Amino acid sequence: MSRFPSAEPVRSGGGQRRLRLPTDTRSGAVSGPLAARLVAYLYLVPMVVLVGVFLLYPAADTVWTSLTDSTGLGSANFVGVDNYVNLIHDSAFKTSFLNTLYWVGGVLLLQVGLGLLMALVLSSTSLGKALKGIFYLPATISAAATGVIWFFVFTPDQGILNSSLRFVGLGGLTHSWLTADPPLNTWSMIVAFTWQGLGPTMLLFLVGLQSIPREPIEAALVDGATGFRLFWHVTLPLLRPMTAVVVGISLINSFKVFDIIWAMTQGGPYRSSETLAVTMYRESFVSFHVGYGASVAVLLTLIVLVLSIFYLRAMFRRIEKY
């Protein structure tokens, strides 16, 4: 008997007819009689239209725009790969690319690393439930609002960070956090971003920890593994599916980050804290070098796409081993 029933009307209690759709859950392909298949495709049409109109078409248009000298006004002339060549020679782009790498590294280290650490700590204490909620609260604020709050925190004269340092006698450690030599301004913003994003990563890791089967842990404990060894050799490998998700999401978010930077420094001073997403926005909508901005967008998309493919393939290969 097939585990995957074909479309058959099923009578439920109210005497109404319900159609069970034909799907082969393994490959996602739709099989079964033509009428049932057409119905299944009809359910897909709205999403296909939405994705096509609001994602695929604009993406294709952006790729085309990146090959022109468009300024949003008047006609755009085809310039081939000129924009991409200019990008490589643009010192602002080089700074932007470097800052983006700082963001990726910072987010992975702080947001993911700290998130895992906090999840481990919270899962072993009884206060975990209450603290979970508190740690998650910042995630409910918008990134722009977070940017404004931390702008106040980092203000040199009256900001709470410098004021606190002076209060405890560490006045020598005060800085102009957002206008000082780069990359201090970038790292200051990464701290703000981490403050907001720690909650969700911690929560995801907590879920992951709770879904780990007890048997391997107990077996390892019996064998004498404790503390860091237990974590590294047993817990972490079992946590891999969740780690894959968290790292994947954090990676993509760190490449995309824009609103918190725009709220805090607008990529300044003198473009020293721009990331690829900020450069893309600035070139397109502040300077109206729309073609140039589009080339940054295409490059950013390609980087994230390629990274994601390699990363996910590697992770899923390892997950399948388990």
Place this chain on the structure above:
Amino acid sequence: MSTQITRTDFLKLGGAAAAAAAFFPGNALAELEGRSGHLFSTAKTLKLANDKVTWKPWFNTAGQDAAKAIGVGWNAVEYADTSSYQAAIRTSGRTSKVPDLYSWWSGWLMKEIVDADFAADVTSIWNKNAAHYSKGIRNSFTFNGKTYGAPLYISYWAIIYNKHVFKDAKLTPPKTWAEFTTALETLKSNGITPLGATIDGRWPGFIYFEEFVLRSNPSLYLKLMAGKAKYTDAGVVKAMNIWRDLIEKDYFTDPGAFTLGTGAANAVSYLKQGKVAMVAIGTWFEPSLVGGGMKPEVDFGTFIMPNINPAVPKVVIFESGPLVVAEHGSNRDDAVKALDYFMSRKGQATWVKATGFVSPRNDVPSTSPTDRALGATIQKGGYKQVNRYWEATPHDIVEVAVDQFDKFMLKGGDPTAYLKTIQKQADKTWATIKK
């Protein structure tokens, strides 16, 4: 078939009508009113788009006044974000969906609009009012001999100073450069930061640059704006070195700490508390000072920075933005009539009363005593009016320049490297423009 309307039917109809109305964009009813002309009132109501959200009640007051006076008025359509506003005008400018009237920026930013044929030629209105508007202002809206748009607002740039701080330090507004530098040193030795400088929002980087270049050599400034001089020319380097000298003497606030408008704006409180004595800023800043509890001519006053070179003509920097008639708007002729009224004495008087701004018309006095005093100084002193840096030179150069000026303000040092970087961009930009 029943001809009675049941309650359900009525509710359905009402609901449908409400839903349909909810789908109409905000000003559709005004649009309907405008298009038909006589549907709901006897006046025609145009759309005036802008990105100055706090000005909405003032726009609408002026629009209603115009409707009463000439039968053509307007309603404001607000955009909260400048970038999306610019994008909206750029994309709709060629179509009839463009708003009938819209605010823009003068000088090079306006040139793009004019070159793209988005703005209607209103030279005739300017000719009519020629005696009441300065040539400098007219020039900032004139391209290829034709003038486009009416000045929506004009701000003069001056030094706003705390009168109590000056009185305590036994200082009066300086009339010469020597008096100015003496004042700076006196204030510094009294423990007060003499000048407020900021990079808040990126753009303020040019403020002191334009002041020091203009006070040294105004014709060099004008040549520089037009691409006929270089940032690396001796005159410009000299002005930057004067600026550097003042920075090294610690006469300025930390530009990263003194903030104007984004985030924690502390400029008003620092001026009020007397921690900072003076700031070079546009007169549009005055309402913020008044809002912070300072009284014009009692707590604060203005003076124009004295010339470094006493031999050169006196100039005052102005900042003006146009109200533009959309060339392709569906009510173009009515919009021109509306602009005509806006530029008239009555129109300007209503506008100034609603906003508290300075009028560019020389026969409409400002409501602020400080602005009246400044206006009198400009008239009596024979000051020539010069457009501010932001609009006076191509925007591609401005964007690079403000970043370099910001860096210079934060890091100081030899200005040559910064000026070379700006000139590199200037060479690129002027090459494409002259092509």
